[in-house]
Amino acid sequence: MGWVSRNTREERWPAVDLRMDVPHSARVYDYLIGGKTNFEPDRTAAHASVQAWPALPVSMRTTRTFMQRVVRNLVEEHGVRQFLDIGTGIPTSPNVHEIAQGIAPEARVAYVDNDPIVLTHARALMSSTEEGRTCYVDADLRDPDAILGAPELREVLDLSQPVALSLIAIVHFVLDEDDPQGIVRRFMDELAPGSFLALTVFTGDTDPVGVGGVGREYNARGIPLQIRDRKETLAFFDGYELLDPGVTLVHRWRPDADADPVRDQDIAMHGGVAVKR
Numbered sequence: 136m137g138w139v140s141r142n143t144r145e146e147r148w149p150a151v152d153l154r155m156d157v158p159h160s161a162r163v164y165d166y167l168i169g170g171k172t173n174f175e176p177d178r179t180a181a182h183a184s185v186q187a188w189p190a191l192p193v194s195m196r197t198t199r200t201f202m203q204r205v206v207r208n209l210v211e212e213h214g215v216r217q218f219l220d221i222g223t224g225i226p227t228s229p230n231v232h233e234i235a236q237g238i239a240p241e242a243r244v245a246y247v248d249n250d251p252i253v254l255t256h257a258r259a260l261m262s263s264t265e266e267g268r269t270c271y272v273d274a275d276l277r278d279p280d281a282i283l284g285a286p287e288l289r290e291v292l293d294l295s296q297p298v299a300l301s302l303i304a305i306v307h308f309v310l311d312e313d314d315p316q317g318i319v320r321r322f323m324d325e326l327a328p329g330s331f332l333a334l335t336v337f338t339g340d341t342d343p344v345g346v347g348g349v350g351r352e353y354n355a356r357g358i359p360l361q362i363r364d365r366k367e368t369l370a371f372f373d374g375y376e377l378l379d380p381g382v383t384l385v386h387r388w389r390p391d392a393d394a395d396p397v398r399d400q401d402i403a404m405h406g407g408v409a410v411k412r
Contacts, residue, residue, distance in 0.1 A: 154251070158356045160308060161250045165225045167192045168199060172225045172252060180356050187348025190401035195304070197397055198335055198404045199227070201385035202303045205333045205408055206234045208389060209299050210242065213410075215331060217298040219288070219322070221247040221276050222305025226259035231301065232269045240264040245288045249275040276305060277313050279321040297329035304404070306371070307337035310361050316370050323375070323411055332375055335385060335406040336368040337361075346403045368405040375409035382407040 158180035162173040166181045173181075185191050209215040216239055220231045223246040235242035246260045246269065257271040270287040282288065292298055300322050309315040323332060339346035339362045346362060353360040368382050380388060385406040386397040 158358060159250065159252060160353075160358050160360075161224050161248075161252050163353075163358070164195060164304070165227070167195050168227065170225060170227060172256065176356075180352065180358070183356075184349045184352045187352055188342065188345030188403070190342070190345070191349055191403070193397065193401045194403045197386050197402055198304050198406070200394075201335065201388055201404075201406050202231075202301070202333075203229065203234055204389055204391065205301070205406075206231055206299075207238065209331055209333070209408070210235050210238045213331070215297060215299045216242050217292050217296060218242070218244045218301055219247070219292060219298050219326075220244060220301040220303075221282065221322075222302060222308075223248040223253060223260065223271075224250075224304075225253055226256050230260060232260070232263060232267065236264045236267045240266040243268045243291050245270050245272060245291050247272045247274055247276070247282055247288075249273060276302075277309060277318060279318055279325075283322070283325050294325060295327055297331070298326050299331040299333060300326065302332070302334045303406075304335055304337070306334065307360050307362065308358075310359055316373070319371050320374075326411060328411055330411045331408060332372065332411070333406075333408045334368075334371050335404045336363050336371065338363060338365065338368065338403055338405050340364055340405070341384065341400050341402060349403070365405055368407070372407055372409045375411050377407055377409045 155174045158176040162177035163181045166173040166178050218231050232244040254273055260271050261269050263269045268291045270291045272285045272287050274282045306315045350360050350362050382405050384402045385404045386402055388406050
């Protein structure tokens with residue numbers, strides 16, 4: 136089956152300033168997982184972060200495969216057909232819609248990000264099967280009302296039916312002063328019973344010194360980043376029913392049988408999936 140453009144509105148966005156002279160979180164991540172959409176300041180920040188904690192690329196790639204397993208599980212085992220993916224990042228195949236629609240062609244995905252570099256690549260997120268739909272919303276996670284009220288989102292997702300809210304490798308960029316747990320609750324309150332929350336949290340539990348060095352490198356370069364522990368991770372899931380095995384390091388959440396072995400000390404991300412009853 137071919138892939139065709141199924142975006143709901145004309146792709147017309149304003150010109151954006153990519154600020155190639157300063158590092159950007161999306162581009163640093165892209166470089167660390169082997170991507171090509173990055174510039175010298177991003178690579179410099181990445182190298183400094185890896186020097187502080189050499190396992191960082193392993194942790195990031197493992198978080199990406201966690202996302203892939205979660206999407207596959209929600210579609211196959213729980214019948215999820217709608218996804219709200221916030222903090223999408225630079226498109227890297229397979230994206231959420233490619234995984235979901237590869238199993239259920241009628242699946243619908245709304246992508247959200249406010250990073251200028253992601254906006255320039257958004258067309259890659261708006262290819263879809265004939266049966267499904269995708270869209271891209273240029274908005275900030277810290278403004279739930281703008282996201283939930285976006286016409287693009289409302290044209291693609293039916294919020295009266297279950298939706299999986301995906302917040303992968305994003306909440307560590309929301310500081311406590313902005314109430315990240317409250318932001319997540321605001322989204323989940325709007326979603327129908329039977330909806331899911333898939334979320335990861337950047338943690339120093341496995342290597343406080345090394346991961347703390349990553350935090351210092353990011354913050355020193357103007358990328359606010361907050362490291363949290365497992366107790367703080369669990370707070371994001373308060374009021375929802377966690378799926379087995381609960382909140383774990385991401386490589387321990389329902390690993391594939393043929394997955395390469397990964398050491399706990401090389402992972403700096405807790406992850407979990409919960410359902411709203």
